[in-house]
Amino acid sequence: MNRPHDPTSGMDALAALRAATSERHERLDSGLPLSGPAPDLNDYAQHLTLVRDWLAPLQAWLDGFADGPQIVLPAVERLALIDADLAEPGMPAPRTAALSDPLPLDASAAYRWGVAYVIEGSQLGGKVLYGKLAEPLAPHPLRYLRGADEGPGPRWRAFMLALKEHVKSPDEIADACAGACAAFDSILGLSVDKSA
Template structure:
């Protein structure tokens, strides 16, 4: 049992500004967020994660992390997009951000995973806010790890604390996390602007009747 959380607090402190900027600009987190906002969020999140997701979770991790159990998030997103009426070909044609972080070291990988696992933890709040607008649909992404959501986060934090004992390791992880937050915020902003400007391919049509 960890009594004093040092590494996670170092990451939170170092990424606070980038994290707050992302949350402030996130359309799907606003009170008036719609079903389309959720689908755009999924499309854009997929485009950001796709270039590095497989490499991230196939790299070396502490055994307790059970990394392969955390590796299916793109499948969750694709499941929701298909349920919304998108074909797999249309999903594969979605724009990619091109974000390819350096995953050579464990601290850097923890920094990137901190962003992704934190986003997954936050889906509980998002699911509650969006439920009335998405009912009767129960999206796969918002279900996350199900009843294991909190446990998965605790395990992540425990592994992070035991693996990032040095200040240098914490610095590398924090820099990777801050870069990831900034990249994600920039990507969401670019995609939102493209939709506003009517750029071809920026908005992908979906069929609400396909959702159940």
């Protein structure tokens, strides 16, 4: 059943997620600490802290479920990469914040696929930032932005295939869009807090 006034109705999961989150994605990209013309190590530390403050509770929340996206792909130690980068010599002391709105404990698997879409997609942007910042921020290894040696492409393709397999019905797609929007809103809320 199509939902009235739902701009994502009739789309597959990936197209619907892109449409539902595009405005949030643009706002986030323009407001991140690394979005300035010449980011430095302080900006990278702020970026890492923002992502850690956002990712740690989301990962703990996802780990509390026995089904859904967190069991389809192998785990990635993103928090360990962030912590290693923050521990590098010369990195400024990070400031931390907490997510203000916890995610629902009874969320559907489709909702969690939407949250995972934002987490997995963030790695694609990280690889672009790595290419831009590796030389200016050397010798910092930028582990979090660099990610896996093979890059984020293979994992992203596997994620997209799994998403299409597990999120099909209009209700599932709507739930996935709600989860993705909630994930974006949580990091947008933190980025506003950080700039204060």
